[in-house]
Amino acid sequence: MGKIQLMSTSLANQIAAGEVVVRPASCVKELVENSLDAGAKRISVTLTEGGIAGILVQDDGVGMDEADAQLAFARHASSKVYEERDLTRIRTLGFRGEALASIAAVARVTLTTRQAGADAALEIKVAGGEMAPIRHVGAAVGTSIEVRDLFYNTPARLKYLRSVQTEQAKSVEIVQRAALSRPDVAFSCQTEHHVLFQTPGNGDMRTVLASLYGVGEAKQLLAVTGETNDYVVKGYIGRPTQGRASRSHAHLFVNGRPVRNIAVHQAVIRGYKNRLMVGKQPMYAIYIEMDPSLIDVNVHPHKEEVRFSEEGDVTRFVAEAIAAALDETLLAPTPVSPRVQARSEVQPLAIDWSQAKTVDKGGQRTQESVTARPAVQRTTPFKPQSGVELQDKAKYASGTAREADVAYAPTQNESRQDIAAAEQAVTAEQTPSASAPDAPQARKANWQLRPIGQALGMYVLADDGETLYIIDQHAAHERILFEQFYTRLTTRTVYAMPLLAPITLTLTPSVFERTMSQQAALSELGLTFEHFGGYDVVVRTVPDIWEGLDMDKLVHETFEQLPAQMQSADFHQLMHDVIATRACKAAVKANWHLSEEELAALCHALTALDDPFHCPHGRPIFLQFTDKHLEKEFRRIV
Incomplete structure (x- = not known):
């Protein structure tokens, strides 16, 4: 007798159930x-002991007749897929025809269903894949399915379930995602003791989000919309300050199906640009509608992932929609009133921390010096560009710079420049020309800050006549430097800086092939190298904005992260973190004393930024308090 034998139907069903039914949440889904x-x-979901002991799902759908109710428990029986070509245009959620058969193979299931116009409902009980005779009972139109004693006949799988609380949380999450996908359906999820989650089913997505996260969080969410001939994107995203430590608040829906797709998630993050803090994940509920033939929903056993035929187009469109929503809505400064502009002409005020103050001690007025946090004295002035000052850009562009020019970094003995004039030069470089006006820039152009002084050695106080600002001086200067460097990168004014000692690297075969194929594109951005035999390359020049950083490490990381097909935009993305690090190291630090001129220059440069709200690592640059808010806090108004 041969060793290969056919499995029994019961054993085959139990093995097949392992792909579909992993835990109670799988049944709920x-x-x-x-x-x-x-x-x-x-739709109502009731959980008993987290769903381990029992799951009851009731709905008011169309119900089933007797023939369909019996076939529903057969393997590979479906009402949604009839021929092969249907797999390329799936619009329903369940389509495999395995769900009920798999669940019934490892649990005790009771199905009660009734169609409109039927005299009575049908009741079918199945345990371990064995079906009992059909009974007629009384019930409302719709279907209810009760699943009891999950994994009762597969104890090896039962013991791997987590605690009741964990399994219950997983099941509730499934119901919440379903409610987000269909705001027009009323959902409720409860235990035998109390309601865990419910929605009204009024079609308002923000109402569902309020049920999940609370009214306060839902009010802050920003709407996202976008449409092309192939795709429609809509939904809500959280503000950068609503970032979370995990991806549990990130929801993606494709044609109404809750799914995961790491490429789309990364596209959402790109849309935030550098507004998110490092280590934070965005909160969002994004809905993508597209032709079903452009996606494959049958690539995951639990139907939780999808594959796009044109993934690049989808992710690019999502990133652009996210960026547009943030650019249009995110805390744009209000143009100042005429009285504020008049005040801005006054010389900036400054606090002389060494000046004595008068205090009253025991009825006698005495002089006492101010005690302040010690200030760190710097050897270089605060200015928009730190490090090497490129005196002759043409020399670097042509590659004829002298080694002495490259090695010289005037950081110790350079004379103090007019800081205000330097900042105005940066502003002029970043401001769009009159022939190409930008609406957000035009709104920001009238925003003027009047510096008041420093506080606690690390904050700058300023106002614009209507709002008081507490500015993080390091974050503000870091953002100023970042936009200066990034503007040079995007406008192709980055120059090749020759190295005193060329860098020789040994690459892996795959990295070597990608690097050599992108040699021309990298050379345009200042990174020039040549083949040095085998899989070695020798680097001759690097972008001048890398000055002061670890060149060997940066070059190696850049080569490692190169995509197979790279355009300038891809290299810009790779350079983002490098530029942010460069700006962070060059920016003023805490406890650095700033003069009146430097405070004025910092405030002036801040108002001219594309994004004056977040540093390159996503931290907020300032807090603001309106006059109304202060009047309320001081009880001047009720």
Whole structure:
């Protein structure tokens, strides 16, 4: 007798169930999807002991007749896919025809269903894949499915379930995602003791988000919309300050199906640009509508992932929609009133920390010096560009710079320049020309800050006549330097800086091939190198904005991260973190004393930035307090 034998139907069903039913949440997902496909407008989920002991899903959908109710428990039986070409245009959630058969193979299932116009409902009980005779009972129109004693006949899988609280949380998350995908359906999820989650089903997405995160969080969310001939993107995203430590608040829906896709998630992050703090994940609920033939929803056993036929187009469109929503809505400064402009002409005020103050001690007025946090004295002045001052850009562009010019870094003995004039030069470089006006820049052009002084050695106080600002001096200067460097990168004014000692690197074969194929593109951005035999390359020049950093490490990391097909935009993305690090190291630090002129220059440069709200690492640059807010706090108004 041969060793190969056919499995019994019961054993085959239990093995197949391992791909579909992993935990109680898997059952909840499959049953809720079936209810949505049945046209339900109200869906109720009841969990007993986190779903381990029992799951009851009730809906008011179309119901089933006797023939369909029996076939629903057969393997590979489906009402949604009839021929092969249907797999390329799937619009329903459940389509494999395995859900009920798999669940019934490892649990005790009771199905009660009734169609409109039927005299009575049908009740079918299945345990371990064995079906009992059909009974007629009384029930409302729709379908209810009760799953009890999950994994009762597979104890090896039962013991790997987590605690009741963990399994319950997983199941509730499934219901919440379903509610987000269909705000027009009323959902409720409860235990035998109390309601865990519910939505009204009024079609308002923000209402569902308020049920998940609270009214306060939902009010802050920003709407996202975008449409092309192939794609429609809509939804809500959180402000940068609403960033989370994990991706649990990131929801993606494609044609109404809750899915995961790491490429789209990365596109959302790119859309935030550098507004998110390092280590934070965005909060969002994004909906993508597209032709079903452009996606494959059958690539994951649990149907939780999808594959796009044109992934690059989808991710680019999502990133642009996210960026547009943030650029248009994110805390744009209000143009100042005429009285504020008049005040801005006054010389900036400054606090002389060494000046004595008068205090009253025991009825006698005495002089006492001010005690302040010690200030760190710098050897270089605060200015827009730190490090090597490139005296002759043409020399670097032509590659004829002398080694002495490259090695010289005037950081110790250079004379103090007019800081205000230097900052005005930066502003002129970043401000769009009159022939190409930019609406957000035009709004910011009238925003003027009047510096008041420093506080606690690290904050700058300023106002614009209507609002008081507390500015983080390091974050503000870091942002100023970042935009200066990044502007040079995007406008192709980065110059090749020859190295005193060329860098020789040994690359892996794959990295070497990618690097050599992108040699011309990298050379345009100041990174020039040549083949040095085998898989070695020798680097002759680097972008001048890398000055002062670890060149060997930066060159190696850049080569390692090169994509197979690179354009300038890809290299700009690779350079982002490098420029942010460069700006952070060059910016003023805490406890650095700034003069009156430097305070004025910092405030002036801040108002001219494209994004004056966040440093390159996503931290906020300032806090603001309006006059109304202060009057309320001081009880001047009720």
